[in-house]
Amino acid sequence: MKNACINYVLKTVVFVLLGIFPGSLPAQIERTLNPVSGTYAITHVNIVQAPGRRVDRGTVVIKNGLIVAVGNDLKIPQDAIEVKADSMFLYAGFIDGLSHAGVMKAKDSPSKERIKDPGNPPADRAGIMPQNDVRDFLNIGEKSIESFRALGFTTAHVVPYGGMLPGSSAIISTGGKSADGMVMLPQYALYSELAIADRVYPSTVIGVMAKWRELYKQASLAKSYESIYASNRSGLVRPAEDRILAAFYPVIDKRMPVLFKAEKVLDLHRVLALQSELGFPLILGEVKEGWDVITKIKSSGAKVFLSLDLPEERKLETGSEKQKEENNKTAEDIEKTALQKRRSDFIALYEGQAYSFQSAGIPFGFSTLSAKPADIVSNIRRMIKAGLTDDQALAALTVVPAKILGLSDRLGTVDDGKIANLVISDKAYFNKDAKVRYVFVEGVLYEIEHRQDDGTREVRKSE
Amino acid sequence: MKRIIGGLLLLLLSHLALGQVERGNILIRGGTVLTVTNGTLEGTDILVKDGKITQIGKNLTIQAGIKVIEADGMYVMPGIIDAHSHIGIDALNEATNPVTAEVFTGDALNPFQIGLYRALGGGVTTIHAMHGSANAIGGQCETIKLRYGVKDPEALRMAGAPRTIKFALGENPTRIHGSWNSIVPRTRMGVEFVIREALSKGKEYNEEWGVYNKLKNQKGFRGKAPEYSARLETLGDILNGNIIIHCHSYRADEIYMLLKVCQDFGIKKLVFQHVNEGFKVAPELANFGAMASVFADRWAYKFEVYYSTAYNAAILTKNGVTTSINSDDPELMRHLYHEAAKAEKYGALSDDEALALITLNPAKQLGIESRVGSIEVGKEADIAIFNGHPLSSYAIPMITIVDGIIRFDRDKDPDDVRIYVDPNQELDVSFKESGYDNVDNCMKDALQSFADFFETN
Known part of the structure; x- marks a missing residue:
């Protein structure tokens, strides 16, 4: 039911010509209306909390821009919008x-x-x-x-x-x-x-x-x-x-x-x-x-x-043409x-x-x-x-x-209490076929959409 | 104890990494040694330890493991010194102001320029990497050793060499600032004014800071420091005798003008560069103690350089002026020994006098004659080895040594000596024009920036 909300957001679509991955053009969906809730639960996702620290098929709950819970078998709050991220990978947002x-x-x-x-x-x-x-x-x-x-x-x-x-x-x-x-x-x-x-x-x-x-x-x-x-x-x-x-x-x-x-x-x-x-x-x-x-x-x-x-x-x-001796x-x-x-x-x-x-x-x-x-x-x-x-x-x-800039208390890992900056990709991020699906910036969801070469949008259906 | 040794080792390593200079041990056996200060020694060995010449003599005995160069039939001379060059640096003309004493070519050292290696191939070991001649008072210059192969620009510096600064008279500063920018100096009178005004300000600056520094240490002093100016501080340092002036000049009248200016300001360390009409004021130069760095026979590339002679170096030398022959050019730099030979041919100088033009005398002009410029025990082992007498047009430089390290060896001369490679470079193995166009190299950057200027305006 909650997923309907994601559909709702799809109404405003902004394409960004990017081509991060060869053969595809990602686009991004930006919300113009406030979401019905500031609480999200990203479920069944492989969470890379920090390099070398992983929770498989876990849940991340974020509320009002902060991560409030990370782990397996978490109780999903009533007001949470569920982001189903089966077999996807979730990381702390990147810092430039x-x-x-x-x-x-x-x-x-x-x-x-x-x-x-x-x-x-x-x-x-x-x-x-x-x-x-x-x-x-x-x-x-x-x-x-x-x-x-x-x-x-x-x-x-x-x-x-x-x-x-x-x-x-x-x-x-x-x-x-x-x-x-x-x-x-x-x-x-x-x-x-x-x-x-x-x-x-x-x-x-x-x-x-x-x-x-x-x-x-x-x-x-x-x-x-x-x-x-x-x-x-x-x-x-x-x-x-x-x-x-x-x-x-x-x-x-x-x-x-x-x-x-x-x-x-x-x-x-x-x-x-x-x-x-x-x-x-x-x-x-x-x-x-x-x-x-x-x-x-x-x-x-x-x-x-x-x-x-x-x-x-x-x-x-x-x-190779000449193959000279x-x-x-x-x-x-x-x-x-x-x-x-x-x-x-x-x-x-x-x-x-x-x-x-x-x-x-x-x-x-x-x-x-x-x-x-x-x-x-x-x-x-x-x-x-x-x-x-x-x-x-x-x-x-x-x-x-995060450490170099003195922000370790707020950024850099997926732990409760940190700012909800997250990146979620369909495969492990460095895998060459991986595509970024969702990005959270301070708890605000951005769904990243990728276009195929032929111009058809690869719209993700939410049941 | 172990910890101390470990610490020392660490210290040593960190020094190496931070641009500390590599020094070698070597024996050069049985060559004809042209010492420059002590005549020619046949069949003589030179022993180098830790980058310095420790022994000169026949049949020297050495410890096992020291590298030996068999120099039988070869000529061994002090490394050639070029008192006027613009290679090894990325910027050379801050041509936006008639006085830029604060800038320093030593801030733009580039150890990756292949020109440094090519110069080694001509027996050159030390060069004066100068600011250009766009400004009446240009920037400070750096004396560098051609330690090609080092990756840290710090390792190019000849640490401890005196500070030097470029001045320029005549057409270049008047064209750039007067003709193009319509500011002083537009004439030779203007150049004199700019220099006198700058030095006067430097004098006032020294005085102001002198007073402040005295007061500052008094108890309870609460006052304001004079405004800091890197430019005036440098000018003040010239007046304090801490910086040698190297002045780009051609005409006798302007050379004489600067002698008077320096006299008025009590400046003693003065070297003229180019000095094509130096022969007209040779006694005056000698009397002042000013030195001269000239071309052997290069002139007529602009109006003020027409009145010139190939006897210039000889006349200056015979009048007692410490004279050197310079290149001002990466190509000419590779055969300065030919240039010295020309001066010898025209002016009937002795071999030692001719060799001194490219070794000991430029060393004196850079204030480094106690360290380099001749083959003497105690001096730094900067040595060029030729297969014939270097003043013969048939001689070829074979090996060039800096601080006891072989930096060029004709028998092991790789095809590609680049240290850094441009990863975006398109490869083209066909012969390309060198871009050498016989202009006054002192005007690089300045000409370019003003060419751009006229294109865009």
Whole structure:
């Protein structure tokens, strides 16, 4: 009977062109009316409470956005909407460590007009806007929110767009009634990239590094003068108000980390050089080439989010058409084969990055800043093929990022008392035929629908 | 005890991982050693321990296990030093402001550039990775050793080498800032003004901070620190004698101008780069103690470089100016020994004088002559081995050693020396243009950014 309610929700259908799994296009059903109850019981489901902790054919009861019971033979509350998930798999919702999901580009993008004195540009042209707050750019209607939610991401650490210091980050849920409603933790980290400005200072990475240090030192001095002033104002010049410098104060106090995008190996070295000089708490995000920097990262104490973007897979050309004999090969053939091998060996390093961090004992989560949603699950499978276990991959999507971000009391596992962020797939999530069926974000149900290639909808009938 | 050893081992390992430099032990046996400072030694051995030359002599005895290079019939010279280069870095011109003393090429080191390996193939072991010449006062430069193969940019630095900074006179800064951006400097007068103004501000900055630092330690002091400026602090450090100026310059009048400016500000550490008209002011340079780093015979690539001569290096040398020959170019860098030979041919220099142009003298200009630039006991084992006399056009560099580690060996020269491979690169084994177009390399980044600018506007 309760299942009728799911039918009811089907009335509003939103298609999202995604293609997470080859050969299918998932779509998502979004409720426009409040459900008749805030209580759900997901039944007969294989519950992966945490990596390595499983309850088979169990039930998860959620109420008012929280998990209230997990286990076998649970009594289903009277008011619960039952979600029949026979033989499906249920996991804690995934956490994305660095993302633009739900974030709009600034409405008034800085003017492209020629600056008269390019050495002294306005702060916005220079990309120095650390006083910005990503909350001002959140939009519940952004398509990216749906795309990531359909993959099972229920929490994201989101950052604003633009320049070397775009503003402060926030941890959000990938669902909610309003922009503010999505926000779990505002002003979580000061976000930064080694991004150059367009034809104005700093227009090179050496300019960005110099400016970064200068701002940090200026902020340290301004902050210490403010405390001298606060202790006894009489006879002292009033400190100048400067929101750019003030944005560094919580970082200097080590109350707020700097979240640095560091994709390439040299970005990592440069960011770590700044950190060892200035001593701020650091989160490295969207790391793609970290395998040679592991020891340095470990001794820096930085927290790590590895990118879910990978270079395209390349098949070695076997030369099957020609089937040349060894002695028939031209110098060009030999060189080409060697270059191809070198490239595929190198691609393997990207695929094996997560495993090498795992082996080195560095906890890591994942981030999606530059990853295409359609590639994410297959990329995780490539990482698993390169050595990561399913449990380790799951940990990097759930418990580890929850711990890194200090959210373990609320997120990361399927336990009573935690926020009801859940992902339910028809097969084990990392199975290549698996499809995500339901996602709960803070107790709100999103049914994920997949379309076949021929365009027919694979509508799930509820009896 | 075990724990202490374990701890030490751990410490050692962590140092290795954090860009600590690898140093080797090696014996180079029976070569003709061109010491540069102590003449030519026939059939002589050089023993290297822990990256340093520990013994030079005949028939040296060694412990078992030390690697031996048989150099019979070979010529062994100090590793070549290039006092003007722009390789090994990802950015070189912060061309947005006439004064950018705060930027530092050492922040953009790139140990993966193949140019570093190619330079080793030309016997080069140390280079001055400089900021470009777009600005009257450009950025600070980094002296690096060509330890190609290291993956941590920190391991490229020649730790302990003095700080240096790029200045530039003449057409480049006036074109970028004056002609294109319509700001000072538009003329050579403007360049002098920009430099004098900047140094004056640096002086005031030093004074302000001097006063503050004195007061700060007095009991009960409650005051505001002067505004921190990375730019002015660097300029102040030049005035304090902590940074060597390397100034891009061509014309005699502007060279003489900067001598006067430095005199006025009490600056003593001064090296001119390019200095095509240096021969006209050689006595003045010598008198000041300024040094000169020149091309052997490269000129006429813009108006201010027409009045030039292949005798420049010799005239400067004979006038007592410490002179070097540089490349400013990744290709030229690979045969600096030819460039030195040209200077010798034109100006009738001695072999030692010619070799000093690419070894000891650039070392002096970078302030590293106590460590490298000649083959002497106690110096770092940066050594180039040739199959003939390096000043002969027939000589080929065979082995290049940095800190006692073989970084190039012609007999073991792999086809693919890339350290990092672009996973998205499309493979093309056909010969491609190198993109080398004989422009002034000092203007890289600056030219590009302004080309973009004109396209988009």
